[in-house]
Amino acid sequence: MQGERLLEGLGVSVPDELLRVALSHSSYANESGGVSNERLEFLGDAVLNLALAEFLYRRFPERDEGELSKIRAVVVSRPVLAQVARRLGLGEHLLLGRGEELAGGRERPSILAAALEALFGAVFLSHGYEEARGLAERLLGPEARRYAAERSPDYKSLLQELGQRRYGALPAYEVVQSEGPEHKKVFTVSVELGGSRAVGRGRSKKEAEQAAAKRLYLDLEEKLDG
Structure with missing residues (x-):
């Protein structure tokens, strides 16, 4: 199944059909008549924001809400999520339409970031919030700690x-x-x-x-x- 190696590396499991949806870009869904990952992206975005809010709240008790909001905004920004997705090799597992494939969609930051959010949505539906929160801390906790010190990405x-x-x-x-x-x-x-x-x-x-x-x-x- 597409993405099995990815899940093994992350130490999580997702039902095959749900994983397929999480990896399906709208261009592929339009060509195949399937379901795109856009709804899962919507859900995963909310889960990720909550998980990071909780992580930052517990990890930095000395920071006020304004500082915590700024750190979270950086960590869930497209450049950072796309960078994390690239480190995971997420692009090679994506299901893309022919045109998007030829246009270099596997490297497109917006597609990578959206797929990562969709993956969080799939983990949440499969195992609940605690599993999704743990995954968020493993993947984005180091980024949050680094940006808490820097306040902005190291461009x-x-x-x-x-x-x-x-x-x-x-x-x-x-x-x-x-x-x-x-x-x-x-x-x-x-x-x-x-x-x-x-x-x-x-x-x-x-x-x-x-x-x-x-x-x-x-x-x-x-x-x-x-």
């Missing part, structure tokens, strides 16, 4: 991973300008990857590189989703 790492995976190359950074007195200097950094370029500014080179990496990463992800 330099995300861009580097995208470059190696998609282009077989690393991003190239260059300081193009620094202005202002030493104690209030502002840096402008450019980054290039895959024929695309973006610019970011910051109070340090590191901050400017992160800003540039964020712009380019989101631009490239949007192109992949286009």
Whole structure:
């Protein structure tokens, strides 16, 4: 059955028919006359948000609700969910229509993130909230702890991973300008990857590189989703 190896690696079980739905993109469902994973995605999104809210509430008793909401928003964002899905090899198990397959759908961030949410929905229906919560903590707990410290994704790492995976190359950074007195200097950094370029500014080179990496990463992800 499609996805059995994936489930074995996660240490969970889902009935074959439900797993098939979780892995079925709408393009495949339209061609085959089956059911897409969109309803499971809707359910999984709610389960995942609740599971992470509980995890963050228990893990960070010193944080207020505003901080916890920001951390959760980052962890359930499309870039992070797609990154986790790629680490699991989820893309190779997807059921896609012919057109979506040819268009590179197995690497499309929106499809990967949606399929991961659908998988959480399937686990919830099969075993209940506790099993789904445990899976959420195993897969996304490390991301939550990391982003709780950083407050935002490490876009330099995300861009580097995208470059190696998609282009077989690393991003190239260059300081193009620094202005202002030493104690209030502002840096402008450019980054290039895959024929695309973006610019970011910051109070340090590191901050400017992160800003540039964020712009380019989101631009490239949007192109992949286009």
